[in-house]
Amino acid sequence: GDMKTEIIEGPVVPKTPYNTPNKTKTITIGAFIGLVLCLGMIALYAIFKRTVLKPTDLEKYLTMQCFGVVPLLQTKRNLSDTPSSVSITHEQGAFRESIRGIARKLENTIENHKTKVILVTSTAAGEGKSMLSQSLAKRFAYWGKKVVLLDGDLRNPTLYRRFGLKRNRMSLKSVLSGTAPLDTVLFKDQDDNLTLVLNSTTVKTPTVLIDSEAMKNLISSLADQSDLVIIDTPPCSRLSHVSLYQQYADGILYV
Numbered sequence: 001g002d003m004k005t006e007i008i009e010g011p012v013v014p015k016t017p018y019n020t021p022n023k024t025k026t027i028t029i030g031a032f033i034g035l036v037l038c039l040g041m042i043a044l045y046a047i048f049k050r051t052v053l054k055p056t057d058l059e060k061y062l063t064m065q066c067f068g069v070v071p072l073l074q075t076k077r078n079l080s081d082t083p084s085s086v087s088i089t090h091e092q093g094a095f096r097e098s099i100r101g102i103a104r105k106l107e108n109t110i111e112n113h114k115t116k117v118i119l120v121t122s123t124a125a126g127e128g129k130s131m132l133s134q135s136l137a138k139r140f141a142y143w144g145k146k147v148v149l150l151d152g153d154l155r156n157p158t159l160y161r162r163f164g165l166k167r168n169r170m171s172l173k174s175v176l177s178g179t180a181p182l183d184t185v186l187f188k189d190q191d192d193n194l195t196l197v198l199n200s201t202t203v204k205t206p207t208v209l210i211d212s213e214a215m216k217n218l219i220s221s222l223a224d225q226s227d228l229v230i231i232d233t234p235p236c237s238r239l240s241h242v243s244l245y246q247q248y249a250d251g252i253l254y255v
Contacts (some may be wrong), residue, residue, distance in 0.1 A: 064254065068102040070128060071095055099132075103139040106253070110228065115250040117219060117229045119152075122255040123237045129255040133232040134162050136253075141194035145227040150197040150219070152231040152245055154206035159232055160198040163189065172199035176214040197222065210244040219248045 052058050055066035071094045109115065120136075122129040137149040151159035151172075160170060165187065174180035187196040209215060223229050231249065236242040246252065 067105045099135045116223045117249045119249045141191040152233040154203040157199040171201040
C-alpha cells in the first residue's frame with residue numbers, strides 16, 4: 001500500500017554474543033542457592049534426627065536410667081603385644097569423679113535388685129566400654145567388694161593389655177572345653193579383691209562357647225565366689241554375643 005519505511009540504523013553483523021554469560025554473577029547466584037539449600041538440609045536434620053545428646057534424651061528415646069556422663073579420656077592405644085599404657089592410674093579430675101558417681105548409683109541398684117552379674121556393652125567399638133569395665137571393677141574392689149572381671153570378647157580379646165599383661169597362652173576356649181585348668185586364665189590384680197578372667201586367644205566361632213553349659217557353669221561358679229561379676233562384652237550392633245551372655249546376667253550397663 002502507501003506505508004512508508006524509514007531506516008534509523010543500518011543492520012550490522014555482530015562481533016560478540018548479545019547474552020554473554022557473566023561468570024561472577026553466575027558463581028554468586030550459585031553459591032547463594034547452595035548455601036540456602038545446605039542450611040535447609042541442616043535444619044531438617046536437626047529437627048528430625050533422634051540421637052542422645054544429654055541424659056534426658058537417653059530416658060526419652062531408650063527409656064533407660066542414666067547413671068552418669070563420662071568425659072572423653074584421650075589415651076594412646078597400643079595394639080602390639082607389649083603391655084598397654086592405658087591404666088586405671090590415668091583417672092584424673094572429672095573422669096575419676098564421673099566413675100565414682102556411676103559406681104555409687106550402680107552399687108545402690110545392685111543392692112536393691114540383688115544383682116551379681118553385670119554385662120557392659122556398647123553399640124560400636126571404641127566407645128569406652130572396656131575402660132569403663134576396668135574402672136568400675138577397680139572402684140568396687142577398692143571399696144572392699146570381691147569382684148571378678150571377665151573378658152567376654154572372645155573374637156577380639158584386648159582386656160589383658162589394659163592390665164599390663166603380655167600375650168601368652170591365655171585360652172578361655174581351652175578352659176571351657178576342659179583341656180586346660182581354670183588357673184591358666186585367672187589373674188590377681190594389685191588389689192586382692194579383684195580377680196581377672198582373661199583371654200588372649202582369638203576364637204573364630206565364639207557363639208558356640210558362649211551358649212554352652214561350660215560357660216554357664218563358669219559364670220555361676222564365679223558369681224558364687226564373689227560379690228560382683230562384670231563381663232566386658234563385644235559391641236552389640238553387629239554381633240549377637242550380648243544376647244547370648246544375657247541369659248547369665250542380672251543386668252546390662254549400656255555405654
